[in-house]
Amino acid sequence: MNGQVLVEVEGVSRFYGKTAAVADVSFLIRRGEVLGFLGPNGAGKTTTMQMLSGNLAPSQGRISIAGRDLLENPTDAKRHIGYLPEYPPLYRELTVDEFLDFCAGLHGLSGKERKAARERAKARCGLAEVGGRLTGHLSKGYQQRAGLAQAILHDPDVIILDEPTVGLDPIQMREMRSLIRELGREHAVILSTHILPEVRASCDRVQIINGGRLVLNERIPDLDRRMQSSVLTVTFRRRPSLEALAALPGVGAVTPEGETRFKLFHDPSADPTEALIKLATEHAWGIYEISPEHQSLEALFVELTGQAGEA
Amino acid sequence: MMFLIARRELRSLFLSPLAWMILAIVQLIMGFLFLSHVNIFLSVAPKLPLIPNAPGLTGLVAAPTLGNAAVLMLLIAPIMTMRVVAEERRNHTLTLLYTAPVSRLTIVLGKYLGVLSFFLIIVALILLMPLSLLAGGHLDFGMLACGALGLVLLVMTFAAVGVFMSTLTSHPTLAAISTFGILFLFWIIDWAGRGHGEGGAVVAYLSALNHYEPFLRGLFDTSALAYYLIVTAAFLGLGVRRLDADRVGA
Numbered sequence: 001m002n003g004q005v006l007v008e009v010e011g012v013s014r015f016y017g018k019t020a021a022v023a024d025v026s027f028l029i030r031r032g033e034v035l036g037f038l039g040p041n042g043a044g045k046t047t048t049m050q051m052l053s054g055n056l057a058p059s060q061g062r063i064s065i066a067g068r069d070l071l072e073n074p075t076d077a078k079r080h081i082g083y084l085p086e087y088p089p090l091y092r093e094l095t096v097d098e099f100l101d102f103c104a105g106l107h108g109l110s111g112k113e114r115k116a117a118r119e120r121a122k123a124r125c126g127l128a129e130v131g132g133r134l135t136g137h138l139s140k141g142y143q144q145r146a147g148l149a150q151a152i153l154h155d156p157d158v159i160i161l162d163e164p165t166v167g168l169d170p171i172q173m174r175e176m177r178s179l180i181r182e183l184g185r186e187h188a189v190i191l192s193t194h195i196l197p198e199v200r201a202s203c204d205r206v207q208i209i210n211g212g213r214l215v216l217n218e219r220i221p222d223l224d225r226r227m228q229s230s231v232l233t234v235t236f237r238r239r240p241s242l243e244a245l246a247a248l249p250g251v252g253a254v255t256p257e258g259e260t261r262f263k264l265f266h267d268p269s270a271d272p273t274e275a276l277i278k279l280a281t282e283h284a285w286g287i288y289e290i291s292p293e294h295q296s297l298e299a300l301f302v303e304l305t306g307q308a309g310e311a
Numbered sequence: 312m313m314f315l316i317a318r319r320e321l322r323s324l325f326l327s328p329l330a331w332m333i334l335a336i337v338q339l340i341m342g343f344l345f346l347s348h349v350n351i352f353l354s355v356a357p358k359l360p361l362i363p364n365a366p367g368l369t370g371l372v373a374a375p376t377l378g379n380a381a382v383l384m385l386l387i388a389p390i391m392t393m394r395v396v397a398e399e400r401r402n403h404t405l406t407l408l409y410t411a412p413v414s415r416l417t418i419v420l421g422k423y424l425g426v427l428s429f430f431l432i433i434v435a436l437i438l439l440m441p442l443s444l445l446a447g448g449h450l451d452f453g454m455l456a457c458g459a460l461g462l463v464l465l466v467m468t469f470a471a472v473g474v475f476m477s478t479l480t481s482h483p484t485l486a487a488i489s490t491f492g493i494l495f496l497f498w499i500i501d502w503a504g505r506g507h508g509e510g511g512a513v514v515a516y517l518s519a520l521n522h523y524e525p526f527l528r529g530l531f532d533t534s535a536l537a538y539y540l541i542v543t544a545a546f547l548g549l550g551v552r553r554l555d556a557d558r559v560g561a
Contacts (some may be wrong), residue, residue: 079410089407105315106411
């Protein structure tokens with residue numbers, strides 16, 4: 001993935017009075033990449049998104065979009081941005097078609113291009129049938145789609161999505177994710193979310209922000225390696241001896257989950273599965289479940305943001 | 312781009328019943344006032360030829376009608392301008408304009424042109440009333456045009472004040488009340504100035520009404536023109552500053 005760098009954020013901070021909502025954040029997004037932006041509420045996700053989209057000026061630092069400085073040359077840089085804010089920005093009294101035409105006009109598309117862009121965006125976002133309806137009368141899911149259509153209308157290089165799947169039903173959510181994947185092929189996409197599986201489903205890279213600082217910036221495959229299993233869940237038909245289990249090489253601790261169900265915590269480098277099966281057969285404990293437990297993204301998230309106590 | 316924003320603004324106005332209601336009510340009230348001026352004219356008409364230099368149809372009907380129109384504009388300006396930015400802020404649609412490759416100046420001017428077009432429609436409808444007198448009389452077109460220009464300048468100023476007030480808040484009603492307050496103050500400020508010598512004259516000079524009266528008498532006063540243009544530009548400039556503050560923040 002060596003696409004052209006489309007978003008360059010360098011040492012960006014944003015202060016509200018004396019509190020820093022975002023402190024010294026730097027990252028890059030390349031073409032063909034979907035970046036997932038995670039963080040607890042109030043961590044600075046939306047502030048970062050607003051700065052990237054030019055809605056908020058950073059107190060310090062530099063942002064460049066497709067090689068154009070967002071602060072020195074905002075009008076030029078903004079041509080390359082599509083932004084779906086937290087609340088889809090819809091004029092309730094306009095129909096979907098009128099609304100999209102207005103947005104296309106704002107981005108400087110001429111009459112003919114406008115219609116073509118509108119139809120393309122509608123087809124991509126599944127809005128073909130609601131073109132004539134007032135945006136204010138659409139359901140939340142469709143409003144979200146209309147907001148997304150607005151963001152991709154002018155075929156921008158950089159697409160910024162602030163919690164794009166909020167308010168969608170599971171099917172729409174799946175559609176939205178595949179659309180995001182598709183968009184990620186030709187554009188640079190950054191999306192913020194609370195929903196952790198979403199990151200795995202649609203992103204190439206994940207970035208966690210906490211208290212205004214980036215605490216993690218890693219590609220998904222690297223992340224998977226990092227989150228290797230270190231817990232085995234085993235269930236037996238007959239009660240085994242705890243001492244024998246704990247004596248297996250690499251096993252640190254054994255905690256009972258039920259009468260015959262246990263969790264074995266082990267060293268990630270030493271997998272005791274084989275030794276365990278051998279031991280169970282020797283003693284005829286009747287092992288019938290053994291499953292490695294992946295450390296979830298959730299656990300990592302809790303660990304990194306240090307919110308275990310509050311969660 | 313500016314015209315695109317203006318057009319959407321005007322369209323949204325006419326998609327709500329508010330604009331139609333206001334047009335209807337303004338026509339009703341102005342029609343009533345106009346007819347009562349015609350009535351007065353008819354009652355004094357037989358004596359007019361006896362008075363040297365007597366005012367004509369334009370002076371006795373058109374000018375007072377336009378004078379009344381100004382008061383009505385003062386009352387509707389806050390209502391017509393209150394939503395222009397405040398409602399967008401409230402509905403989060405302002406983000407759309409901020410993200411688009413459009414400068415803050417363009418946004419403010421576009422919105423201003425949108426509401427101004429609405430006021431120009433009202434002024435045009437009001438002007439039709441004195442023009443209808445052509446069916447049975449002669450008008451002093453110079454004087455009428457001068458009065459119309461005065462009214463246009465006045466609504467330009469009112470709209471600019473309203474647009475600025477609307478940028479300040481996300482509550483349209485708050486914008487309306489503060490616009491009304493400012494406009495009313497601009498109106499009555501010359502009462503304070505009356506009969507208080509030099510200082511009073513300065514205060515009275517600020518009054519929006521004082522600058523309007525010469526236009527009604529058919530007097531084109533460039534200093535009054537400058538007054539209206541400066542006030543308009545100042546409030547629009549403040550509006551741009553206010554939108555920019557959204558981005559830069561505290």
